[in-house]
Amino acid sequence: MSDNLSLKAFVVLMKASKSLQEQVKKDISNHGMKTSDFAVLEALYHKGKQTVREISEAVLINTGSITYVIDKLENKNYVERRHCSEDRRVVYIHITEEGKQIMDEIFPKHQKVIEQMFNGVNSEELQTTINVLKRVGQKPSNQ
Template sequence: MSDNRTESIINLEKSFQTAFRTFRKDINDLFSDDVPANEFAVLNLLKDKDFLTASELAAEMKVSSSHITGVTDRLIKKDMITRERSVTDRRIVYVKITEKGHSVAEKLASIRHEYFKEKFSALSDEEVERMIDYLNRMV
């Protein structure tokens, strides 16, 4: 790999880190009256699927099961989710969103959408499509 490409990749890495840290901080600030972004991520998954097991949540979010346990414990205390055993297999425990959790998830999804709409407003439609393509090719 040429020195120029190596330097460019280092600069790209720094730009990604700066952008994602900024997005994370801004989103957490916007959500501060309700829930942190990691709790929103769980609510957001559940609002579309109604219920998942803890291991399914962990896999979807690409985090450990112990992380999900902590997040779900906090959301249960806030009455935003519940844990319910399967009626067919008592070993299976489902995490389900409550009406309150669904309402908060909808509200925060809208706030997040408006945030990113503003963040990307300086980009043309073509630039946005190129970014989507570039990001999808990397994952």
């Protein structure tokens, strides 16, 4: 019985994830961006300077693809690369003032879209969802 519930929970989660991703993609494209561009900018906007590897891990995109995205964002003057003064092999990606301005404009609207997706779900239910998904996501795959 619990196996059937686990399978059902998995299917519902995957369908919900797909629906949420489609809504987010549509919202971001309404602002003239691709999801990967927005994800990189959002990571830098909220966390400050990061290495390519740190960005890659934060937004779950491989480092080869992230480099391409960063190149595009750099060409738009939204981000810039700066060498670390202590170790020249390390390059940090910084959001520029122009990048901050675009995110100051876009992010609050994007946040409202996400909040609307969870309209009708109360705070307690949201916290329970967060806790359950964290536990499920932390389990080793061989269990």
